[in-house]
Amino acid sequence: MGWNIAMEQERPVRLERRLSAIMAADVAGYSRLMHHDEEATHSKLTSLLAEGVAPAISEHGGRIVKNTGDGFLAEFPSAVEAVRAAVQFQTRIRELTAADAEERRIAFRVGINVGDVIVEPHDVFGDGVNIAARLESIADPGGICISSSAYDHIRGKVGIEFANCGEQTFKNIDLPIQTYAALLDGLYPQRPVGAKVPRSPPRLSIVVLPFANLSGDPLQDYFVDGVTESLTTDLSRISGSLVIGRHTAYTYKGKPIDLKQIGRDLDVRYVLEGSVQRSGDRFRVNVQLVDTETGSHLWADRFDKPLADLFEMQDEIVSRLANALNAQLIAAEARRAERSLQPSALDFYFQGMALWNKSWTSPHLRQARSFFERALGLEPDNVEALVGIALVDAAMAGVVFADDPCRYFAASEAASMKALSLDPQHALAHMALGVVQVCTQRAEKGVAECERALALNRNLAEAHALFGVAKMLLGHPEEMEGYVRDALRLSPRDDGAHRWLCCVGLAKLCLGAEAEAIEWLRRSIKANPNYPVAHFVSAAVLALIGKMDDAVAAKRDGLALDPAFAIRRLKNVWLSDDPTFRAGSRRLVKGLHMAGVPE
Template sequence: MLKISQPSIVVGDRTVDMARELLLDGRGRIVPLRPQAWAVLRLLAQRVGHLVQKDEILDEVWPNCEVTEDSLVQAIGDIRHALGAPGRSALRTLPRRGYMLVADGDSIERSDSSNAAATSTPNKIEEPSDSSIPSLSIVVLPFANIGGDLEQEYFVDGVTDSLTTDLSRIAGALVIGRSTAFTFKGRALDVRTIGRELNVRYVLEGSVQRGGNRFRLNVQLTDAETGAQVWAERFDKPAADLLDMQDEIVSRLANTLNAELIKAAARRAERLLQPDATDLYFQGKAFLSTGITPAVMARAKDFFERALALDPDHVEAAVAAAQVDFAIGSSSMAEDASALFRASEERLNDVLLRAPNHPRAHMLVGAVQIRTNRAAKGIAKCMQALALDRNLADAHGFIGLGKYALGRGEEAEGHIQEALRLSPRDARAFLWFMIVGMAKLMTNVDVEALGWLRRSIEANPNFALSQFHLAGASAMMGELEEARSSAKAGLSLDPDFTIRRYAISTSFLSENPRWLARRERLYEGMRLAGIPQG
């Protein structure tokens, strides 16, 4: 039930106190909301019963910030969670249009003294000390130009601009816009002061210095609350074409910062007694980045499902849960991979109804299509994801997998090299190395195949499927000692693995005759290495 009063609105058992800009529960206690989520709720409350277009909300709530529609979806999820079960249905989504705060039938009515208690001033308000600061909020300060070269000044400002835009694509991130960030150019301020002034959790600083024919770029990420350095990196590059170098540097920084920001948010979430859905999502993402084993997958999935139990509309948790199902099916960890692929695709399609421009959701739909004998469609879907986020290195990796599935394995390496160019230290690089190794194996370049598969294991020795692939490939080439060693290592990670289970999970990948013939050779190699038939 929704009631309107001046200056408060009652939604279920919650009160939107417009005068004090607070959301209160039935006992008058504050229900924490991040600033942007409150701003969205306030705008919808001001227009109760009317559609508010997405673009209007974005312009109103994020006027000086570079954000995507995903930030709005995340804010809506936060609001629904904060409204609780009695009031959640009052906030409605009109697909591709916007949102509306409504009531059923004649349930909109003026409040009177009978509901005054709901809006009365509580004797004591308990509020978390830093709940108003979004977990993934950051300002990119203008990089310092050491040396003062005018040509370099344009390059330095370009790096700052591009990085601000690219970081805004991180799911759920709030990135302070360029115009605001550049007001700090040349000012010597403590990062904690900047954090308080802009209400952000992290500050990114950098400098560029040219020496002869090389550029050196230093960057550091600082926790604005404590002043502690979270991450630092240095890049040395030949002074070639500045624009090309700028694109590469920004892509590498954006991909690395994405991972570092999520790890930092997860560490903070671990200390919370009552984590919310986003906190649980960050913990699951951080856990997921540690590898692909049955135990890791189960733990990560638990975090995402707990997040979705708290907030069924949490888009990022839904995408991450779908990624887990896809990863388990792709890694031959389950008997029924087809069921996992179906579940993953269904969940992702549901996400895209709510967030039609979500890059990772498009990419993962493409990945599922590639793994279920629809490689051409899957490649197109991954290209669509890259059009939405040019830094999505994983999309290049999946395109490489798609070329392998189509029997065009000789093209796979080029796509993997592009993924590595964008994210050379990526936690998932071991998967990309394995894809090239398998592509080489299927195109009869066996010696190179072994090199790439060994490289995959060096990058992550705890991924069972790489061990099993190396075991089969080594045995095919008469390297039985290495084959048996790899098989033993793989079975220690996934004791239930069998050739039969692997054959079932890969049967969806391709019907290309050349691919199928080489796969039979791989099965024989796995048998020679000592992997159970099943």
């Protein structure tokens, strides 16, 4: 008898377990909302929980186990009731927030899973809870994501269709989880009933397939393979890119190719393929960029080079390809982003960069900045968006679009410094800081930043042009042309080439070589007729050499692009104390006055 009593006293306390439907929910972008207005956000969230969430959970037999600051964890005895409650309060919250500005609107993400959990009065534990939390993290704002265990219980019982989103792998969860997204009217895009929604390949994901040797000479394989390998390495320097390693890519060498299948096999969005052919003393390289989801050709180009130093030519071809592809990939991703119903920070970044590449007029730059700001609204520490803002603000000040350049330069420097604190190896962030330093009488420091940028990314053509600008500000305008030729060698069709050509025109003006200045400015305008600075500098040079009709026409073209331009903007930007540069600036201002540009 005593023995039995002892055994009963030593028996461990039995944990309560039960099969439950677990709902995890939180507010999308809560940190951003609180940063914008703490009190209003807290008050609005409290009201939504009381008016929308709590009644729906109670009505469907659930209980809120605990609050988690910006969200909550709830338990239901039925998966059907859990989903019905989620649909009810998501619909109600949408009604209650319909009048709110988009950037201040509160929206919940919801994850639901059915699992065996450990139950305590004020908490629940176990993988069943963890999976619900992971599902919530991948749900769209205003949406509901459920596991297959929940889907099996609710299928055909809740009056709502779900899209099959495929298997997802979650941190600290051993096996992949099959997931489904609710197709809620107004919250999710309407898809055909039962349609499977495949997981999209990563952004900027690409494989460089081994280039084909069309020369018929096996001895040229080393050159062809060298182009492929170097291009793979250089593309990986594009910020945010995912480039499949060359060893994997080479498994496709010499085999029949189905580009869509390669995309599925390697989970990449783009394929770059090409060929190299030798004919006499020349090489021809053909390349094309293909979208693996549609099989469509996005871009193609051809390079013809004389056979000289093969390795030097290889470097030049690879640099040109890398620069061209960078711009093409950004443009392609920006087009995808325009179609996104719920754009991410990366979507906004690509749209901003596409505008940055397209045109440097005040409206375009301001619109580009707005996209970068929206990216930061979603992700305050997004390095790419910070660099985008740094570049835009420097351009607004240094290219004479703003009346208060000091404010823009300061904002640009702050953004680039923050970006570098988050990612010290970001080449473009170093270049952005270099731009500000060059334009604020710290040219030598700016040159050092550009050198650092090129050490991190040898293909950064704009950094070479910036070297030339620094030399011009330091009193050596004769060196500008050489640096721009270096930039053009790396990226002859660069979206920024017109700006570099315009800088050479300005340098020639400083040297008193007006005829050469006119030629470089004509090339700039031909490369991009929508760059107002080139028209204004042309107007000044043409007026100085007595071609007044042409000068007035150039002024008119410039004002059509930038009606607010005025000479005082030039005077507001004190880029250098160097006598040679200041003398050139005075000649520029004199020519603008002669052409009739407003003071």
